[in-house]
Amino acid sequence: MPRIENDIKLDFKDVLLRPKRSTLKSRSEVNLTRSFTFRNSKRSYEGIPVIAANMDTVGTFEMARALGKFSLFTTIHKHYSTEDWKDFAKTSPEFLENVAASSGTGQGDFERLSEILRAVPQVQYICLDVANGYSEHFVQYVKDVRERFPEHTIIAGNVVTGEMVEELLLSGADIIKVGIGPGSVCTTRRKTGVGYPQLSAVIECADAAHGLNGHIISDGGCTCPGDVSKAFGAGADFVMLGGMLAGHSESGGDLIEKGGQQYKLFYGMSSETAMKRHAGGVADYRASEGKTVEVPFKGDVEHTIRDILGGVRSTCTYVGASKLKELSRRTTFIRVTEQLNTVFGASN
Numbered sequence: 001m002p003r004i005e006n007d008i009k010l011d012f013k014d015v016l017l018r019p020k021r022s023t024l025k026s027r028s029e030v031n032l033t034r035s036f037t038f039r040n041s042k043r044s045y046e047g048i049p050v051i052a053a054n055m056d057t058v059g060t061f062e063m064a065r066a067l068g069k070f071s072l073f074t075t076i077h078k079h080y081s082t083e084d085w086k087d088f089a090k091t092s093p094e095f096l097e098n099v100a101a102s103s104g105t106g107q108g109d110f111e112r113l114s115e116i117l118r119a120v121p122q123v124q125y126i127c128l129d130v131a132n133g134y135s136e137h138f139v140q141y142v143k144d145v146r147e148r149f150p151e152h153t154i155i156a157g158n159v160v161t162g163e164m165v166e167e168l169l170l171s172g173a174d175i176i177k178v179g180i181g182p183g184s185v186c187t188t189r190r191k192t193g194v195g196y197p198q199l200s201a202v203i204e205c206a207d208a209a210h211g212l213n214g215h216i217i218s219d220g221g222c223t224c225p226g227d228v229s230k231a232f233g234a235g236a237d238f239v240m241l242g243g244m245l246a247g248h249s250e251s252g253g254d255l256i257e258k259g260g261q262q263y264k265l266f267y268g269m270s271s272e273t274a275m276k277r278h279a280g281g282v283a284d285y286r287a288s289e290g291k292t293v294e295v296p297f298k299g300d301v302e303h304t305i306r307d308i309l310g311g312v313r314s315t316c317t318y319v320g321a322s323k324l325k326e327l328s329r330r331t332t333f334i335r336v337t338e339q340l341n342t343v344f345g346a347s348n
């Protein structure tokens with residue numbers, strides 16, 4: 001007989017953060033920089049823990065340069081050649097500490113990753129990304145990569161439950177990527193019926209990871225700066241963004257002109273667009289297909305970053321956290337049935 005879990009699981013949209021008495025006068029007093037030491041690599045990190053997703057259109061070298069200026073992080077997508085990496089290392093050495101090289105578990109992925117890390121030894125982070133982090137095959141892959149790269153910091157995912165967070169950490173990963181189904185161009189929930197409400201996934205996975213001195217990334221589902229704050233409030237050490245960083249000058253994808261308006265193409269890593277682009281290469285990358293959408297062109301990503309960081313700083317002042325580190329300790333979520341007043345449109 002199928003089991004039903006009756007505990008209510010929540011998404012970002014189901015909650016708001018409760019304001020708390022605070023001594024902070026202005027959001028400029030809030031420090032968003034965090035430092036971590038990773039469980040297995042023993043390396044340390046310092047920066048503002050917001051990450052551009054390793055998607056074709058978001059995890060670009062241009063994005064890494066723009067985000068790096070703000071101490072943000074970029075997981076570079078896996079379709080750049082070793083030559084591209086060498087060029088980046090030569091022209092932008094100052095941004096190498098804030099990027100990860102990505103890999104799936106497909107054929108040739110391990111060799112490609114090894115070649116990049118050999119050619120650019122300054123890269124300290126590896127992002128091992130599969131749609132379904134629950135397979136034995138993936139766990140073994142994490143172990144193999146750890147054995148081959150004992151001192152690199154390994155990001156691995158995606159999963160949504162505590163027991164799998166623990167298994168991946170014990171297999172050698174340092175940072176676990178959490179999220180199945182919440183992404184803006186993801187169709188997993190529709191195609192497979194599988195998923196987990198992102199806020200609850202983050203709360204539960206953060207608890208499991210922190211018990212083992214591991215870290216987590218909340219990956220997917222952020223639609224506005226308030227959602228980024230909720231993810232941090234729920235206990236995420238890092239927050240990964242795809243859709244919110246799409247549509248900018250630094251995003252990959254062609255600029256399209258239509259009826260006097262400019263758009264940029266944004267697509268899921270297992271969408272038809274991605275499959276066609278990397279013919280054969282990504283067919284097995286994501287279990288389920290993703291969407292392809294046209295995002296209105298938003299100019300330089302710098303404005304969006306300022307907007308996001310300003311929002312998170314402001315959240316911190318509302319709940320009395322002088323540092324991002326204190327945000328989750330100061331967080332009480334209130335369940336709501338409605339969070340935005342949409343009388344003048346949903347996006348304002």
Ligand code: 5GP
Nearest residue numbers: 053183184186220221242243268269270290
């Ligand atoms: P967003 O910030 O756009 O809501 O979510 C970004 C995340 O969506 C990515 O980091 C990745 O985990 C996930 N994602 C990207 N492409 C696809 C896809 O084609 N299918 C699925 N299921 N998820 C995707």
